Structures are given as C-alpha cells and as structure tokens.
Amino acid sequence: xxxxxxxxxxxxxxxxxxxxxxxxxxxxxxxxxxxxxxxxxxxxxxxxxxxxxxxxxxxxxxxxxxxxxxxxxxxxxxxxxxxxxxxxxxxxxxxxxxxxxxxxxxxxxxxxxxxxxxxxxxxxxxxxxxxxxxxxxxxxxxxxxxxxxxxxxxxxxxxxxxxxxxxxxxxxxxxxxxxxxxxxxxxxxxxxxxxxxxxxxxxxxxxxxxxxxxxxxxxxxxxxxxxxxxxxxxxxxxxxxxxxxxxxxxxxxxxxxxxxxxxxxxxxxxxxxxxxxxxxxxxxxxxxxxxxxxxxxxxxxxxxxxxxxxxxxxxxxxxxxxxxxxxxxxxxxxxxxxxxxxxxxxxxxxxxxxxxxxxxxxxxxxxxxxxxxxxxxxxxxxxxxxxxxxxxxxxxxxxxxxxxxxxxxxxxxxxxxxxx
Amino acid sequence: xxxxxxxxxxxxxxxxxxxxxxxxxxxxxxxxxxxxxxxxxxxxxxxxxxxxxxxxxxxxxxxxxxxxxxxxxxxxxxxxxxxxxxxxxxxxxxxxxxxxxxxxxxxxxxxxxxxxxxxxxxxxxxxxxxxxxxxxxxxxxxxxxxxxxxxxxxxxxxxxxxxxxxxxxxxxxxxxxxxxxxxxxxxxxxxxxxxxxxxxxxxxxxxxxxxxxxxxxxxxxxxxxxxxxxxxxxxxxxxxxxxxxxxxxxxxxxxxxxxxxxxxxxxxxxxxxxxxxxxxxxxxxxxxxxxxxxxxxxxxxxxxxxxxxxxxxxxxxxxxxxxxxxxxxx
Numbered sequence: 001x002x003x004x005x006x007x008x009x010x011x012x013x014x015x016x017x018x019x020x021x022x023x024x025x026x027x028x029x030x031x032x033x034x035x036x037x038x039x040x041x042x043x044x045x046x047x048x049x050x051x052x053x054x055x056x057x058x059x060x061x062x063x064x065x066x067x068x069x070x071x072x073x074x075x076x077x078x079x080x081x082x083x084x085x086x087x088x089x090x091x092x093x094x095x096x097x098x099x100x101x102x103x104x105x106x107x108x109x110x111x112x113x114x115x116x117x118x119x120x121x122x123x124x125x126x127x128x129x130x131x132x133x134x135x136x137x138x139x140x141x142x143x144x145x146x147x148x149x150x151x152x153x154x155x156x157x158x159x160x161x162x163x164x165x166x167x168x169x170x171x172x173x174x175x176x177x178x179x180x181x182x183x184x185x186x187x188x189x190x191x192x193x194x195x196x197x198x199x200x201x202x203x204x205x206x207x208x209x210x211x212x213x214x215x216x217x218x219x220x221x222x223x224x225x226x227x228x229x230x231x232x233x234x235x236x237x238x239x240x241x242x243x244x245x246x247x248x249x250x251x252x253x254x255x256x257x258x259x260x261x262x263x264x265x266x267x268x269x270x271x272x273x274x275x276x277x278x279x280x281x282x283x284x285x286x287x288x289x290x291x292x293x294x295x296x297x298x299x300x301x302x303x304x305x306x307x308x309x310x311x312x313x314x315x316x317x318x319x320x321x322x323x324x325x326x327x328x329x330x331x332x333x334x335x336x337x338x339x340x341x342x343x344x345x346x347x348x349x350x351x352x353x354x355x356x357x358x359x360x361x362x363x364x365x366x367x368x369x370x371x372x373x374x375x376x377x378x379x380x381x382x383x384x385x386x387x388x389x390x391x392x393x394x395x396x397x398x399x400x401x402x403x404x405x406x407x408x409x410x411x412x413x414x415x416x417x418x419x420x
Numbered sequence: 421x422x423x424x425x426x427x428x429x430x431x432x433x434x435x436x437x438x439x440x441x442x443x444x445x446x447x448x449x450x451x452x453x454x455x456x457x458x459x460x461x462x463x464x465x466x467x468x469x470x471x472x473x474x475x476x477x478x479x480x481x482x483x484x485x486x487x488x489x490x491x492x493x494x495x496x497x498x499x500x501x502x503x504x505x506x507x508x509x510x511x512x513x514x515x516x517x518x519x520x521x522x523x524x525x526x527x528x529x530x531x532x533x534x535x536x537x538x539x540x541x542x543x544x545x546x547x548x549x550x551x552x553x554x555x556x557x558x559x560x561x562x563x564x565x566x567x568x569x570x571x572x573x574x575x576x577x578x579x580x581x582x583x584x585x586x587x588x589x590x591x592x593x594x595x596x597x598x599x600x601x602x603x604x605x606x607x608x609x610x611x612x613x614x615x616x617x618x619x620x621x622x623x624x625x626x627x628x629x630x631x632x633x634x635x636x637x638x639x640x641x642x643x644x645x646x647x648x649x650x651x652x653x654x655x656x657x658x659x660x661x662x663x664x665x666x667x668x669x670x671x672x673x674x675x676x677x678x679x680x681x682x683x684x685x686x687x688x689x690x691x692x693x694x695x696x697x698x699x700x701x702x703x704x705x706x707x708x709x710x711x712x713x714x715x716x717x718x719x720x721x722x723x724x725x726x727x728x729x730x731x732x733x734x735x736x737x738x739x740x741x742x743x744x745x746x747x748x749x750x
Contacts (some may be wrong), residue, residue, distance in 0.1 A: 002459050010546050017638050031553075032720060123633065123717025127455040195627060195716040234505055360719040363636050 006030055011358065014043045018121060019361035021373035025366070029359055030065075032048055032267045039347065045377040051338050056332035057083060057294060057303045061156065064323070067339065068078025068375040069150045070113060073106045074310060074316030075339065075375070076155040078188045078323040081236060081312030083157050087303055088172075089346055095159035096237045098338055099174075099287040102146070102154050103314070104270030104274035104281075108179065109138045110317035111267040114370045118264060122199045134138050134182055142177045144168060150231050167262075176275050183272050190264050191252070202262040204353040204365035207258055217345045218319020219270065220246050223263040229317040242280055260368045265342035267370075304332050318342035318370045334405070340359060341375035430505060430516075437504040442466040444701060448661075448709045455493045455646045461699030466658065470651050483544030492539030493645070493652035499531035500656040502664040508670055510696030522570050529622065532656050533559050536631070539653075540641025544604025551640020554720050555624075555631035556598075561727035562621040562628075566733040569611040569618070573671050576600065576608075576742045596673050600745050607741030612672045614735040621659070621723070622664050626712040627690040630720050665703040666696075673699055702746060 009031045014022035022043035028036040029113030040155045049066055052060040062073040077099055082159035084091060112135040119127035146152035146162055154160050164172070190196055206216065221228045229246035231239040249256040252265045293299035309326040327334040346369040353365050381390050390398065446463040453460025462468075480486055506525050533555055540552030573596060580599050595606060621628040632640045645653060700705045718726075 008546055008549070012552065017634050018636060029550075032550075094729075123629065124715065126456045126713045127716075129458055133457055133604070193716070195718065198718065199716050212714060308516060358629070358721070360633065360636055 007035060012056070014360060017136060020117060023371065023373050025362070026353070027359070027362070029378065032358045032360070033360070034357050034359065037351060039350060041347065041373065042377055042381070043211070044373040045372075049068045049339060051346030052337045053333055053335070056300060056326075057334060058300060059194050060278065060334055060337065061265075061295035062153075064339075065151050065153065067341075068372055069186060069319065070110050071106070071316045071341075071372060071375055072151045073102050073154060074314050074321050075323070077103060077237075077240060077335075078312040078314045078321050078339075079325065079338075080155045081314065082156050082310040082323045082325040083125060083303070083312070085312065086308040086325055087157070088308070089302075091160045091184055092161075092289040092292060093238070093286050094288045095290045096151060097291060098160045098162075098164060099155055099241070099280045100237050100239065101164070101278055102142075102152060102160075105138055105142055105145075106125070106152075107274045107317045108271050109142070111271050112372075113187070113316075114137070114267055114367070115264065116365050118260075118364060119190075119196075121303070121367045122196060125197065127193075127196075129237070130189070131186070132393065133180075133359065134186075135177055137175055141172055144171055144228065145188040145325075153345065156293075156296075156368055157303065159289070163290050166280075172278065172282060179275055181267070186271075187268055189380065191261070197360075199364065200243045200264060202259050202261075203361050204260045204368050205258050205355060206217055206349050207354050208256065210352045215345050216319075216349045216354045216369075218315070218317070218370075219263055219266045220346045221351055222246055222321065223256060223266045224258035230313050230320045233406045234313060236282075236313065239305050241284075243272070243275070246339065253355055260364055281351065292391075305329055309336075316342050318372055318375075319345060321375075339375075342374040343369070343372045346371070347376070423595050432499050432690060433504050433509065433647070437659055437662055438655060439500065440697065441655070441662045444469065444661060444704055445658050447701070448704065451705065451709050452713050455710070462552075463526075465601070466654075468522050470654060472525040472647055473646075473651035473654065476647040478649050479644075481544055481644045484644065485542040485544070488540060488542035489644075490649065492535040492542065493649040495530040496539075496656035497652045497659070498534035498678070499528050499535065500659040500663060501666045503528045504666075505657060507663060507666045508674075509527045509693060511668075511692040519627060522574055525663075526570060528668075529660065529663065530559060530563065533622075533624075533736065535656075536641050536653065538629070539645065539649075540631075540643075543644035545644050547637040547643045550637050551631045551633070551643070554633075555641055557720055557724055558621060562618045562731075564622075565727055565731045565735040566622065567616050567629070568616045568732065568739055569615045570667075572611050572735075572739040572742050576604065576746065579746050594646060596746055600742070601748050603741050603748060604745030607738045607745060610734060610738030612668070612743065614731055614738065615668050615671065616707045617731060618727075619668060619703070620711050621727070623661055625708050627718045628714040628723060629717060630723060633717060650668065661704060661708065662700060665707070668707075669696065669699045 001066065010027045010029050012027060013019050013024040013026070024040040025327065026038040026040075027034050048063055052063050061076060061079060064079045067071050067075045083089070112131055114134070114293060116128040116131035119125070119131060143149050145164060146154055154162060154184060177226040192341060204225050206220065208225045210216075211221045211226055216224070216226075217228065225248050227248060228248040229244065230236075232246050235244075247266055247269045249262045249265045251269055254262070262371075293302065306327045307329040309324070312323045312325070314321050320340075321342055322340040324336065324338040325334050327378065328335050328366055349369060350366070353368070354362070443466075445466040446461075449465060450460045450463055480489055503525055506514050506519075506521075506528070508514045537552040537555040537559075540555065576596060580596075590725070598603070600608065620626070632642055640649065642653065649691070707748040727732055
C-alpha cells in the first residue's frame with residue numbers, strides 16, 4: 001500500500017506465476033521503477049543433507065539425485081567425485097566419458113527448458129511451446145539411454161550404472177544432427193526477434209566487475225564476459241582432454257553487456273557446445289569396464305572402511321556445483337555432506353540486476369540467472385514458530401557449533417531450533 | 421419502428437453478439453493453439469468457462485471498496501454490449517442508429533477499460549493497482565491514433581457530402597474507397613493499418629496485454645476477481661472483441677456480396693450478414709490471433725512511446741494524405 005513519496009512495496013512470491021519455485025522478493029517500486037529489492041530464500045528447505053547423514057552412502061546418492069529434478073545428474077556427479085576422492089576409488093575411463101555424455105545431454109535439456117521459461121516470462125508463449133516441443137527429443141534420448149526422462153540413476157561411486165550399447169549410438173547421433181539443424185532456427189527465434197530483443201537488450205545488466213565481486217557462476221557470469229567455467233578452469237573427468245572453452249557473448253560476435261539477451265546467447269551457444277562434446281565422447285570413448293565396483297554390497301563394504309574427506313565439483317547447467325563429503329571408518333553414513341548449488345552463488349547478482357529496472361522486467365530478470373531454489377535452499381531459520389533472520393557472526397557461531405556436534409555424533413537439534 | 425419490434429431487434433443483437441463473441445473466442449483459442457503446435461481446447465471452451473465461473477463463489481477481498489468492486493464488472497458488460505447496438509450489422513442498420521454515432525462508439529469502447537481500471541484500483545491489491553495504472557496509460561496511448569483514424573474517415577465522407585456526419589450507417593452505405601483519388605486511397609490504407617494496430621491494444625491482447633501481464637503481475641487488474649464478476653469481465657471482453665472488429669469492418673470494408681451473387685430479399689440479407697460476420701472474423705484473426713502468437717509482450721513505456729510518437733505520426737500522415745486528396749479531387 002502507498003507509503004511516503006509514492007514508493008509501493010510489491011511482494012512477489014513465494015507463490016507467483018513469474019516464479020517456478022518458491023522465493024520471496026519484496027520490491028520497493030516507484031511507479032513502474034524498481035528502487036530496491038529484498039530477497040528471502042528458504043521456502044524449499046527440506047533438510048536433505050541432514051537426511052543423508054542418517055543413511056548409508058548409496059542411499060545418499062539417491063537423495064543427491066533428488067535434490068533437484070533438472071540438475072539431476074549434476075549433484076550425483078559432484079557427490080560421486082567427492083566420495084571417490086575421499087575413499088580413493090578409481091573410475092574407469094569409459095565411465096568418465098559416459099558421465100560427460102549424460103552431463104551434456106542434461107545441459108541441453110536444461111538450457112532448452114530455460115529458453116522456454118524465458119519466452120513465457122516475456123509473454124511469448126509460442127516460443128515456449130516450440131522450445132519445449134524440441135526439448136522432447138533430448139528427453140527421449142535420455143529415456144532411451146537410462147530409462148528415465150530425469151533422475152537418470154547413472155553415476156555410482158566408481159563408475160556408471162549403464163553403458164551405451166552400439167545399437168543406441170545411431171539414435172544419439174540422430175539427435176545431435178536434429179539439434180544441429182535446429183540450432184540456427186532457435187538462435188534466430190530468440191536472438192533475431194525484434195520483440196524479444198526489445199524486452200531483453202540492456203535489461204537486468206550485471207557488469208563484469210559486479211559478476212566478479214559477487215562470485216557469480218555459470219552462464220550468469222559468462223554472459224557478463226567472465227571466462228569462468230569449471231570444465232575449463234579445474235578440469236575433471238575427461239573434460240581436460242576434450243578441451244572445453246568457456247562461452248561468452250564474444251562467440252556470437254558481441255561485446256558482453258551482461259544483460260538478459262547475453263544470458264540467452266550464452267545458453268543457446270552452449271547447446272551447440274554440448275552437442276560437439278557428446279559427439280566427441282561417442283567417437284573417442286575407449287572400450288572397457290564401466291565401473292570398478294560391479295557389486296553394490298562390495299562397494300558399500302569398501303566405503304564403510306574408507307576414511308577421509310573429498311570435494312567434488314561440476315559445471316552444472318546453472319554453474320559450479322560443489323559437494324563436500326567426509327567419511328569415517330566404521331560408519332556407513334557420510335559424517336558431513338555439504339552441497340553448494342550454483343544458484344547460491346548467483347543469488348546476490350539479482351540485486352544489481354534489478355536496480356532501476358521496471359516492474360515488467362521482474363519475471364525475465366528473475367528467470368535470467370536460471371534460479372533453482374530446491375538446489376539452493378540449505379537453511380531456514382525458525383524461532384518460536386516464526387521465521388527469523390540470522391546475521392553473519394551468529395550464523396558463523398551456529399555453524400561451528402553444529403559442525404562440532406555433528407562430528408561428535410551428538411544430537412543434531414540445537415536448543416532453540418535453527419540451522420539444520 | 422414499433423417499441424416491440426425495437427426490443428426484439430435489440431435482444432437479437434445482444435444475445436447474438438454475446439454468443440458470437442464466445443464462439444469467436446473459441447476459434448481464437450483453437451487457432452492460436454494450432455499455430456503453437458498445440459491441440460488446444462474444444463471450440464465450446466469459452467462457454468464452459470463462463471458457465472463454470474457463474475457457479476463459482478465470487479470473493480470480494482477484505483481491503484476492497486466493495487460497491488465499486490462489485491459494480492465495475494456490470495458497467496463493463498453494459499458498455500461493451502451497448503456498443504453492439506450502435507453498429508450496423510452488414511445489411512441491417514444499427515438498432516440505435518438514429519441515437520448515436522462514431523463518437524459515441526469510441527467513448528463506449530473506452531468504458532470497459534475504465535471499468536476494469538477502477539475495479540482494479542478498488543480491489544485493494546498492489547498488483548491490481550499496478551495493472552490499473554498500466555490500463556490507464558494504455559488508454560491514453562491508443563485513444564489518439566484510434567480517434568485520428570475514425571475522424572479521418574468521417575471527415576472525408578462529410579466533405580463528399582455523404583449523409584449525416586459521424587453516422588456509422590452513412591459510412592457503411594457509402595464506402596470511401598471508390599470516391600477518393602489515389603492519394604486518398606493511400607491515406608485510407610494507412611488509417612486502416614493504424615486501426616488494425618490499435619485493435620489488439622484496445623482489447624488488451626499480446627503484445628499489449630500489459631495490464632493483465634500474467635507472468636509479471638499475476639493477472640493485474642483481474643487478480644482479485646473471481647466467480648460471476650470474472651465471468652462478466654470475460655463476457656465484456658468477448659463482446660468488445662466483436663465490437664472492435666465490427667468497427668474496423670464498418671469503417672473500411674462495408675461491402676456486401678449479395679449484389680454480386682444476384683440475390684435479393686431475405687436471401688440477400690442472410691448472405692450479407694454471414695459475409696459481414698466472416699469479415700469480422702478475418703479482422704479478429706489478423707489483428708488478434710496471429711499477432712498474439714507471433715510476439716512477446718511489450719513494456720508499458722515502449723507501448724506508450726510507440727503509440728504517441730510512431731503510430732500517431734503515421735495516422736496523422738494518413739490524415740494529411742486525405743486532406744491533400746480533397747484538394748485534388750474535391
């Protein structure tokens with residue numbers, strides 16, 4: 001309701017047509033101009049890390065797959081890499097190639113999904129329907145290869161669970177050809193459409209300096225011109241051999257401005273990059289085992305004896321995802337499991353992006369970082385039944401106390417409720 | 421005209437217009453879906469929607485200005501259906517032809533938009549307030565080119581000594597295209613194009629569905645409306661779609677085909693009426709359905725600037741051509 005100087009507060013969320021997942025914005029709006037924004041996360045907090053600490057590592061792998069439906073291979077890959085580092089498990093080369101293939105297939109479907117959502121936020125539903133229609137192709141291939149459209153259940157500690165048999169290779173090749181032929185059309189529909197350009201050019205600008213200082217990751221950072229890609233900066237699996245290069249708007253022949261348009265450029269070009277990677281992997285893949293632990297009980301027994309800590313990182317479609325895991329000998333459960341999702345890094349880049357934009361730009365700016373709340377939400381503070389806020393110092397204190405409690409196997413529930 | 425005859429005619433136009441509006445909405449949705457590679461709803465979906473809304477609960481928000489919130493849907497329906505009575509229907513003259521003219525039709529067309537905006541303000545929701553502000557800005561943006569287009573046609577007709585000035589019946593009876601010179605034809609074509617651009621704005625359809633912008637402000641000025649009130653706005657929208665398309669047809673394409681087919685009497689009237697409805701459908705399909713599947717939603721400042729500067733400039737250019745035409749042709 002109106003306050004002084006005609007500044008309205010417009011609440012957007014946690015339930016709102018512009019948001020696909022729950023988060024809450026409170027905008028200070030003057031007419032159609034946004035003067036300030038406050039973001040509140042935590043609506044999708046499910047305590048998934050805590051659940052994992054009560055389960056064995058195989059069950060944790062299942063949980064990691066269900067952190068998020070769209071990034072449903074990024075989390076398992078990150079956790080398997082972390083556990084393999086912690087427990088010193090070797091991964092056969094063929095399994096590494098297979099993991100890359102699935103990661104890139106997921107990147108294609110995730111970016112197509114984003115493109116459709118972005119079109120819908122702009123009120124361009126025709127583009128949404130067309131984009132999601134072509135997205136079915138990659139989902140069909142994922143179903144063909146893994147049995148599922150999402151949650152592929154492919155990575156396992158020490159390798160992967162399913163091989164790509166020779167009969168399936170032509171289907172994947174056909175899909176790559178299909179998207180190659182379509183990519184120009186998609187680039188045309190998004191990047192050369194005057195009404196899309198009118199709504200995305202110079203909207204939601206994130207300068208390179210802001211992106212750098214706010215630690216933005218993934219396409220959000222690359223659109224601002226930062227050459228930042230985990231696959232390029234800290235190669236893992238076989239990405240080093242494949243020679244991945246971070247894609248910025250410069251590849252489209254534009255000087256990066258960091259606006260929504262640039263973010264669309266980066267994501268659409270990455271679809272093409274993923275197609276190249278899949279093709280490369282298909283041809284370069286060596287024969288051999290796909291896992292170093294064909295029997296799950298043997299794997300579980302090995303993991304129970306393992307001790308150590310490990311970090312696993314992966315360039316998810318939305319940016320860098322990091323899993324930290326700590327194992328102790330004689331315990332089936334992970335002692336500590338920490339997930340840092342890409343959206344967590346990108347969250348603060350909303351604040352400069354929203355500044356002085358219009359109300360009409362809210363949906364597309366919110367969507368432009370491709371937010372994934374269910375990946376991100378790790379903390380929700382509840383005190384005496386009402387949500388509260390915790391400042392940095394106290395959060396640090398609580399976190400340290402929690403870590404101590406967890407590592408000493410004490411009760412995980414603090415006295416006054418809190419970060420879990 | 422006897423009173424009974426008049427009532428019968430009015431009832432036929434109102435009921436027919438309402439039904440037609442919903443039928444056209446059904447076609448619009450179906451065709452849009454086919455263009456988007458979807459199957460789309462059945463043709464009778466708008467009837468099902470209205471029927472369902474009528475039996476649903478109508479919630480009035482706690483913060484709303486109750487009487488205003490309740491009255492506005494009725495005002496919108498009454499205004500948009502009244503327009504139908506002032507428009508000629510192909511071979512049939514307007515029911516209230518003797519009581520109102522093009523100016524009145526323009527005013528009545530603006531009323532539903534104002535009613536929506538007032539209802540939005542009255543609902544007490546910040547999202548509806550933003551939507552209502554946008555609706556008012558839209559109204560101020562497209563009214564000028566709309567007026568220029570209508571006035572241009574009417575003025576040129578008056579200079580040629582056609583009928584009572586501003587009477588839509590007279591405009592329909594004496595199509596301008598044949599009476600003006602080449603400059604005038606170009607001017608008329610420009611004005612027709614402007615009117616077609618204004619049509620989706622007048623009807624709040626993409627790219628101009630800014631006041632309702634579902635992904636931005638969750639339905640904007642409609643956000644708090646439900647049940648019967650929403651059904652009334654829906655009906656008003658259906659009637660307004662027909663009215664706007666019929667206005668375009670009456671101004672720029674008021675031709676019949678019965679003469680060409682050599683028909684006369686009741687048969688000729690029936691054929692011409694069907695042809696008129698077909699023209700209305702073509703206008704709706706061209707100006708609403710195809711545009712709304714081919715574009716993204718614009719922003720309010722883009723729309724306001726576009727209508728005030730570019731579109732108005734183009735419309736005035738068309739008007740100037742008509743003036744020059746008068747100097748040449750007389």
